[in-house]
Amino acid sequence: MNSTSAAPLIVSVSGVRGVIGESLTPQVLTDFAAAYGSPMEQGRVVISRDGRSSGTMCRHAVIAGLLSVGCRVVDIGIAATPTCGYFIKETGAAGGIQITASHNPPEYNGLKLFRPEGYVLSPAQGEAVANRFQNRVQSLVPWDRIHSVEVVEDPHRPHIEKVLSLVDVDAIASRKFHVLLDANHGSGALFGPRLLEQLGCKVTTLGGSADGWFEHTPEPTRENLETFCEQVKKSGADIGFAVDPDADRLAIVDGRGNYIGEEYTLALAIQHVVSNNPGPIVLNMSTSLVSEDVARAAGCTVYRSKVGEAHVAEKMIKHEAILGGEGNGGVIDPRVGYGRDSAIAMALVLELLARDKRDLATIVESMPRYHMLKEKYPVDRDKLPKLLQRLKSKFANGEVNEEDGLRIAWEDHWVQVRASNTEPIIRVFAEAKDPEKSAQLCEQVRQEL
Numbered sequence: 256m257n258s259t260s261a262a263p264l265i266v267s268v269s270g271v272r273g274v275i276g277e278s279l280t281p282q283v284l285t286d287f288a289a290a291y292g293s294p295m296e297q298g299r300v301v302i303s304r305d306g307r308s309s310g311t312m313c314r315h316a317v318i319a320g321l322l323s324v325g326c327r328v329v330d331i332g333i334a335a336t337p338t339c340g341y342f343i344k345e346t347g348a349a350g351g352i353q354i355t356a357s358h359n360p361p362e363y364n365g366l367k368l369f370r371p372e373g374y375v376l377s378p379a380q381g382e383a384v385a386n387r388f389q390n391r392v393q394s395l396v397p398w399d400r401i402h403s404v405e406v407v408e409d410p411h412r413p414h415i416e417k418v419l420s421l422v423d424v425d426a427i428a429s430r431k432f433h434v435l436l437d438a439n440h441g442s443g444a445l446f447g448p449r450l451l452e453q454l455g456c457k458v459t460t461l462g463g464s465a466d467g468w469f470e471h472t473p474e475p476t477r478e479n480l481e482t483f484c485e486q487v488k489k490s491g492a493d494i495g496f497a498v499d500p501d502a503d504r505l506a507i508v509d510g511r512g513n514y515i516g517e518e519y520t521l522a523l524a525i526q527h528v529v530s531n532n533p534g535p536i537v538l539n540m541s542t543s544l545v546s547e548d549v550a551r552a553a554g555c556t557v558y559r560s561k562v563g564e565a566h567v568a569e570k571m572i573k574h575e576a577i578l579g580g581e582g583n584g585g586v587i588d589p590r591v592g593y594g595r596d597s598a599i600a601m602a603l604v605l606e607l608l609a610r611d612k613r614d615l616a617t618i619v620e621s622m623p624r625y626h627m628l629k630e631k632y633p634v635d636r637d638k639l640p641k642l643l644q645r646l647k648s649k650f651a652n653g654e655v656n657e658e659d660g661l662r663i664a665w666e667d668h669w670v671q672v673r674a675s676n677t678e679p680i681i682r683v684f685a686e687a688k689d690p691e692k693s694a695q696l697c698e699q700v701r702q703e704l
């Protein structure tokens with residue numbers, strides 16, 4: 256691993272990520288793709304990319320790696336991560352690679368790896384690829400077993416059609432919603448306007464060319480969407496949708512220009528889905544109680560998984576969940592697939608608005624409100640087990656979950672302590688109805704350091 260540059264190459268169970276021209280070189284991309292494709296000689300591997308300007312360079316390097324180990328490459332061009340996942344599953348491919356650095360700034364790119372079921376590799380599968388990459392294990396094939404590349408012109412149609420089949424298109428269309436979509440020059444620019452138009456919306460798209468020249472820092476957080484909020488308010492739109500460059504995450508702005516928070520994307524989707532059809536829900540450990548409350552209010556059982564899409568997906572399969580996701584705007588609807596999908600998230604939220612005659616701001620005001628605080632404190636790794644023990648006894652009156660660090664939950668508040676994998680720090684998340692209570696929970700952890 257290259258650890259001398261300012262932003263080192265990050266090899267993880269979910270793939271690889273780095274800075275173009277520094278840590279993420281064509282050689283790294285080719286080797287990583289070859290490490291991924293080595294066990295699936297002859298297999299069809301779908302590739303797509305999120306629109307970043309470095310995507311074309313990465314695409315050629317990835318294709319070289321996959322072809323060199325005998326894979327058949329299906330290139331679907333620029334497409335969202337959920338579109339790629341859906342395409343893999345629907346066409347029975349052996350796997351797929353999304354060329355993306357998700358919400359990271361434009362100088363980054365990376366590879367996200369899929370399993371044949373159309374969602375991200377399990378940690379064990381991802382680790383096997385990372386090991387092959389680091390040990391340079393590649394099953395190169397001779398010239399007569401090198402395949403060609405199949406190019407697919409419109410991979411979006413099947414994904415869009417699937418999403419449309421799951422909502423009441425007529426009910427949504429009858430409301431003629433005006434939607435401001437911030438695609439921010441990512442892959443959402445390709446399916447977003449099409450999907451929304453087919454839902455009968457009047458769509459105004461910002462950053463509508465998928466060329467990676469982001470107009471703002473791409474993570475769809477409150478700070479990065481301040482201008483967008485003003486634009487939604489000025490435009491008179493009913494709702495603003497903002498997606499990250501690979502369009503798996505969705506943030507929502509109400510018609511008054513308020514950023515309602517990525518946590519509410521999932522909470523709204525859950526509230527809507529369970530109102531018709533209650534069933535098990537899976538949330539990651541760091542997701543807000545808002546989602547848990549709306550699910551429980553409808554009589555649903557809520558399960559918590561480790562943080563990470565693969566963990567949420569696996570727990571959803573285990574408990575036959577009807578919906579799941581992460582509080583970063585990541586809605587997972589198993590009817591489409593086990594990956595975070597902004598397309599189904601948009602459709603569900605619009606269907607909710609179509610059925611509930613109130614405007615979005617009023618709906619959100621009627622939902623529970625919590626305050627989450629995210630802190631990080633430096634800590635020596637070897638002192639960590641004792642720290643967690645002390646915290647367990649300190650918070651002995653709460654419900655303890657040790658699946659992902661330590662999470663202690665009470666009726667209406669919780670605190671989670673997790674060690675970072677990459678730095679000598681712990682991350683402490685706390686959530687309560689009262690902001691002072693969240694601060695107090697973090698402080699109680701800090702006192703034990």
Ligand code: MG
Pocket residue numbers: 357358499500501502503504
């Ligand atoms: Mg993303």
